Amino acid sequence: MSLSEQVLEGNIRAAARLMRDIDDGRASAIDELKKLYPHTGNAYIIGITGPPGAGKSTLVDQLTASFRSHGKKVGVVAIDPTSPFTGGAILGDRIRMNRHSCDEGVFIRSLATRGALGGLSRSTSDVALVMDALGMDFVIIETVGVGQDEVDIVKEAHTTCVVMVPGLGDDIQAIKAGILEIGDIFVVNKSDRDGADRTARELSTMLEMRTAAAGDWNPQVIQTEAQRGTGISELTEEILKHRDYLLSSGTIGEFLRERSQRHFMDVLRDTLFKKALSYMERDNILDKFLTEMSDHRIDPYSAVEEIISKIMPDSV
């Protein structure tokens, strides 16, 4: 039985193996993804983003427990903020969500950003696709909301929750002005801290000032204290409310079209680059150019033109 067939039967080990194959860039993985694709589109994807220290992992842990208590299967894709530096998502898997580690209805995968090949948003899409095919009802994507990569990742989600905490300082306040655009729900976590009410009030005021058309979704601010589980059921309800909105308003169609466009573009960019690399390696062209560039005998722009004229002869 092929990996994809095993995944579709709910085999967690097969899913993990396929994700490893995707990571390793194996050609066979693409074939399996192709076979999975027609069976996907059932999982509801939730994005959790916010600055470091906002308590996102704890919140994800609590949301997972909440969905599990309703009998739903939950996949978690955690983008590890330490990973860009260490090169691997080591810390994440070890410390997070110990209590769900024996639960067959929970599948957790940490993703690290990795060198030049393959963007993070592409990896996230692919992993979410496998979780979807595996039969997960909800897939939660957790990411630190700072760079463009992370914002792209959040676009994968049907519902995006932006997590803030009281008193993280001025820089966060400055960022706040922009994140209004990406959040469907705003969470003020660690709401036992001083200033939580004020942060929530400020956020609400800023949200109200945005001119929303009648019938548009109105993002709410939910206060939580994830450590104790306070506010989690309200947050879960609000997520389901946003899902209802997407479906009943028809907004979901536009969302899906945009998402498949992005996925397609990611795969295209990746594949083009890999093809070009293997062409250059085959003919030892890369090394020649690198030496010439180091010596300033050729500029990178001219070198690229020369290569493209060879591999895309009709492109101009």
Place this chain on the structure above:
Amino acid sequence: MSLSEQVLEGNIRAAARLMRDIDDGRASAIDELKKLYPHTGNAYIIGITGPPGAGKSTLVDQLTASFRSHGKKVGVVAIDPTSPFTGGAILGDRIRMNRHSCDEGVFIRSLATRGALGGLSRSTSDVALVMDALGMDFVIIETVGVGQDEVDIVKEAHTTCVVMVPGLGDDIQAIKAGILEIGDIFVVNKSDRDGADRTARELSTMLEMRTAAAGDWNPQVIQTEAQRGTGISELTEEILKHRDYLLSSGTIGEFLRERSQRHFMDVLRDTLFKKALSYMERDNILDKFLTEMSDHRIDPYSAVEEIISKIMPDSV
């Protein structure tokens, strides 16, 4: 006179115009960059990275003043952390470094991460190249050190300074374990705060534990209070010391080779993608695929293969 000729004569307006052309993706900009390339390689590039709230902008402002007082010209490329959300580097240019705004020896440019086309590290390379050609002695790249994008940007710099502050919480501590690898110099800013000595000591201890070969660069920890200018001359000296090390140890050769490889790869990835996009637009292929994908009639992987088989016929 062409834009590149004007830039080489030190014309700041021409440099600004060329950077705009680069942003807009004009083909003419590539021609100008090609002409500039042989005249570059003189600027020394310094990367400043660290978490939000570490006081990086103030530090950059002080470093700029320090280099200016030695008669050096300074370019600043600020990667605006608010920009991924707002879509433009608006805030940055307005609030930063007012005191240098009338100084012809200082050129400041804020960069925002922008949609799908062209990565941030590519834009940073190109802008740094123009500043180099313009005759800037030092180019400072300031970025929030969280995502892979930001780490890639820092690799552009000859000397990377990682800025920390006392007491930013546990997440930062976790990140700390990884950033040891990317910093040539470590700065504990806001050193008037409680715990500054401890943070500096902890960093030093962690740095000492790394097994460095004899003759390797040993990163130091510098305490600063950028608001008051404390520690800035020590930091400047340490940067120059690291420059001396790069040159005298011959490490610079390897660095330059790696950097031109990265620049080349960035340009290659970009150009391939743009060519493919314009091919798809010409023949209305994109729209057809998007509709089919939305309806789940084709998967993105097969769609990409179909396109590549057309534009790179000999690639398999």
